[in-house]
Each structure stands twice: as structure tokens, then as C-alpha cells.
Amino acid sequence: MPEYLIIGNSAGGIGAVEAIREVDKDGAITIVSDEPYPAYSRPMISEYLCGERNLEQILYRPSDMYSRNHIDARLGKKVVKLHIDARQAELEGGEKIGWEKLLLATGGTPIVPAMEGMGKRGISTFTTLDDAKAIEALKGQARRAVVIGGGLIGMSVTEALVKLGLEVAVVELMDRVLGALLDEPASRLVETKLLSNGVKLYTDKTVKTIAGRGANDSIVGGVVLSDGQKLDCDLVIVAIGVSPRTQLVKDTLVKLNRGIVVDNHMATNVAGIHACGDVAEAYDYVYRTFRLTPIWPNAYVGGRVAGFNMAGKTTEYRGGTNANSLKYFGLPVVTAGMVNPPSKDGLEIISKAEGDVYKKVILKGGRIQGIVFMGDIQRSGIVFGLMRDGVDVTGFKDKLLSEDFGLSYLPESMRKEKIKAGSR
């Protein structure tokens, strides 16, 4: 029986096994994933789709990492049920794998809303390499695509499809793209970039029906929007978002909210079971609560913390928040924390817009709650670091957005301590 069973072979699972191996060289590790590939960089499936990178080039770790670390990698195997009392995971086909310590790093599953006309050839989601391969297989016959959802996934598949020479239309429920990540001015700048690259935008709209063509209408021929407009297309990519992949713990003792509930050690309420990544609700230091923050870096760090704790090295998760770096059509944008606060009460907003550069920080009581940097992102990491550390920036808040902002604006003692610390 393996000491450690990891379900999920992406950022969280890999973060965990790397941490485990730092403190426990020998304990048996089994990692199970329903995807048949060695860990790959999920955000890079767009580079794969547009042909800029092959599978080898998007691998997250060297392919020998499993053998080098004595990891029993059961790739292409799906866990269908957890027997929590018996500490066993049941695979499709009936095989059971026991555990001493279990990590649930199952990630997210794409949300596909109810639309008429589903089930046709040419409809895909875009969260896995297999999704990218499915779209790749159809790209030769496709001239036009409709992407449903103008979020991160929607933007990244849009860019890949444009690079492949397709005409792309994006349909977005909100009044602007990337509405969950960016404030309005930043969204507008991205939209300008999209339009200048030939992308058509349909905001404030949803897709009601996917129309067919060919024999029995079995192939995608177009979509009908909520306002009745018809768009012809050969591909429909559903990119509404992902929800935590929690099926395995539904109706078990493991406490579930929207995602799996974990504490500051990434431990669930059930002894011996940890969770991390897109499936877990970990601490968000901006919102000061446990919530989903489904980004790759948080998954890795959460997995690392879980791994240390599973291997007996008590480690606390310091918290994470949503933070993304985007570069659609060459426009660099970074965003972190609370970018669209529910209310402006008690908040101070500092912003600056000059040509292609747009920057904004949101402060509360002198502490940074959210940032958007666009066009010039070089110093964004320092500002993000001050946000993470909860530093009172009142004394130099007017400088946060300047091109030469740096640690020199910090009080001398704080600056020297920070430089000496070399991040702990």
C-alpha cells in the first residue's frame, strides 16, 4: 500500500510530490490521473493548439521525473470512488489503491451551460490537452469559430484560433471581456486589441442554440444568440469557466462547500486527507476568507504545503489570492487581488493612464487590496509583494504606479530587512 496517494497530476499534485520527496526520500508515492500524459503545463495548451509547441515542449517536468523520484504514476486511470473508512480509492475497472495519506488535487471541470443543440461534432471545451487535440483535429475543416465566454480560457483559445487563421467571435454574458479579472478600463484596452486582430465581440449575450448542418444536423453550423442573431461557424468552444471537481467526495465525510474545505495546512476535516488547487477552498489573504482561487501558482504552493504536512513537516499555507499575468495579442497585463470591489466604501483608488499604459491600485486603510498593471508591468511584482505582506504604503502610495517604483521607497529598516531576508 502506498504511503501517499495523490489524485491529480497537475500543478497541485506535482507540488505535493516534490515537497514529499524533499523530506521523505523513500515513502511510496502513487499518483493517479485520468489524463494519459506526464504532467504538462495546462496554460500552454493554447501554444500547443496553435502549433507553437508540441507535447514534449509543454511538459511541466522532465518526463523521467516519476522514475527518478520512485513515483508509481498511474496515468490514464480514473478514480471512480473513495472508500474513506477503508482508506481506499477505487479505479475504473474495480482495482483498489489504499493510502496512508491522500491528496485530492483533482482540479476543475469545465462548466457547460444548457444550450439547445449540444452533442454535435465541433463542440469542445478548452481545459485539457485532449481538448486541444480535439480542436486541432477539426481545424483543417474549420474557418470560423465561436468562443462562448470571454474569460481567461476564452481569451487564450481565441488567440490560438486567430493564430491558426480562423475567424473568431467571442460571446460574453457580461458587458465586457475578462470582467472577473480586470476593471472596466483594462477590459476595454484588451477589447481594442481583440478587435484590431479581427476578433468579433458579442457582449451582454449568451448562446441559446447551437445550429447544425450536414446529415441530421450532426455537425456544428452556427449559433443563435440570446437576442436572435445568428452567427455561422464550424467550431464552438465552450469556455464559461470551471467548477471544482468534487464528485469523489460528494456524500462522504469530507466537508464540502463550493470546493473542498481545507485549513491552513491544506488538511480537510478527515484525518489523513488533504486537498489543494482548483478543487480546494484555501485562504485568500485579500478577502480574508477561505475561497476558490483557481490559479496555477496557488495550486502548486497549496500542493507543496499539503505535501510537507503529509510527510510530517508541519507547514502553514500563508494564503494566496487570484493573481494572473495575461499577454493576449502581445499586450502585457497583470492583475491581482480585489480588482472589482463590491463597494467603494472606505477604499482609495489610485490610477494612471498614459497611452498603452494603465495602472491602478486599490487601497484600504493604507493597505493594497488589488492591482492592475497594463503595458508596463516591470515593477508590478514589488507592489504585489507589498500587498501580500500587508504593508502600510500610505507614506509612498503616490509612487506605487511610477515607472521607477522600487524598494528604495520603503522605510530603510524595512528595505534592508527585506533584502536580507531573501524571502522565507
Added chain:
Amino acid sequence: MKRIYPREEVCIGCRLCEVHCLVAHSKSKDIIKAYKRETPRAVPRIRLEARGPVSFALNCRHCEEPSCVQACLTGALKKDPDTGIVTVDTEKCVGCWTCVLFCQYGAITPDVERGKIAKCDFCMHLKEPACVANCPNEALLLVEETPEKPPKEPAHA
């Protein structure tokens, strides 16, 4: 492991560290050619901060728990378990700039021309990092330290 510490007490902000870092990471390793002939020009991996009388040059801290490595989407950034040096595999780097956001020192530079990041690699091809070797004021100090034993404040102040 080794670390480079700035000593702002003696840094006069001459930027020679930036110049020699750039040259050390150029193709030709020749100061004139690196600036005048090479396009795109190499990018320095150290950055001078100067504000009034305060100046110091900062490069990668090669952190114990490097946020950049942990945030890297592609696996291009690694911390060498033996030397502690944080390195980037420029073949794997796609220039997504996630690490630029996650580095609290601002020590990772987007090399926009090449679509890759540029960061301190400790000049492994040289005997001593170029910034340290060429600082006229010893304002960059190369220190060997262990995580358990942080460095003493430099005696000279």
C-alpha cells in the same frame, strides 16, 4: 549558498553593475559590440534603484522558497537543490511574465524582444559574478551563507 548583497552605504549609483551584467550576458562579451552591434541588445539582470542619496543595485535573491519558481507555469524556472541558484530554461520559457508578477523584488525582467525573461544566473561562466567583480566601490558583496546562518551585517558602513 552564495548571495549577492547590495551595500547602499557605498553605492554611488554609477550603474557599472548594469553595464557589466549586460556585457556578461551578451553574445560577444565585448562592451562596445554588446552595446553597438548586437540586436536585440542583451538585458541586464541587475537593476539600480536610485532616489536622492539612496542607491543600491538589486538582483535575484535566489530565495529559499522562490515564488517565481513556484508560480512558473511552464516549469522553466528551477531552484538547483545543490547550489540553491534559481535558473531559467529559456527554451521552456514562453514569456508569460507570471514570475515577473510573483517576484517581490522586481528582480525578473521581461526581455520583450526575445519573449523570454532575464534574471541573474550568478554568471556561472565566470569566476565571479560580473556585477560584483566590476563594482568600483565594493557595493556588491558576494556572501556564502547557509539558511540557518544568516549573514552578518557587513563591517564596513
